[in-house]
Amino acid sequence: MSGALRSFPGPLELARSAAELLAGMAERAVREVGAFRLALSGGGTPRALYTRLAEPPFASRIPWEKLEVYWGDERFVPPRHEQSNYRLAAETLLERVPVPADRVHPVPTDAATPEQAALAYTGTLRALAAEQGRSPPCFDLALLGLGSDGHTASLFPGGPECAERERWCVASIAPEGAAVRERITLTLPVLNAARCVLFLVSGIEKRKILQKVLRPALGEERRYPAQLVLPAGELLWFTDFTIDR
């Protein structure tokens, strides 16, 4: 299995434990280098975490003014669209804690095309890389979710974005049926450069795919995009259900 798996009794305990982990990481990073670089995930799962982070004790404990907030992926919709990952984080967290506006780095979905949005976001990532003297840039923590087809961020099974090893951010297309098909996503070189990747997987409906991802049959070890996230740093999976050993 790749990474450490922790199962919690329910979504609230999962959210609180993830908030505790994030807070500790933020305190350490700010002590060490004066900043905490965080890549947020989207979809529905992180809502509970973001909401929890805006509440005591985290609202007063986390050095919000020293955070730099990015997104692991975004849907190509306006920032106030109901499907926007930016909107989710803004409404549940960023509008409730004092992260300076110039330290919040949304994907520019007002670009003419997803490809141009990805190019512009690559510029944002290059600025972080230059500031850090690293290439690719290194997130202290990258939050990720898991789709029922094994996708993560907007890296979809069979998508060319999963094979991208040069560019740091690309446009991708979600499968038929997705609420928003046009996406922008960080690629594996950036995700795997993170100090820590934390997957949040909530809801018993995810049990089957998580079992396949973490307990693959022989020869299926690299079938799903989520299995390609193998950071040099720490890889953690937090769930609110159990899977077979």
Ligand code: 6PG
């Ligand atoms: C997105 C996410 C995506 C998400 C998974 C799980 O933009 O949709 O980044 O990768 O994490 O699809 O989504 P849920 O949390 O809604 O199940």
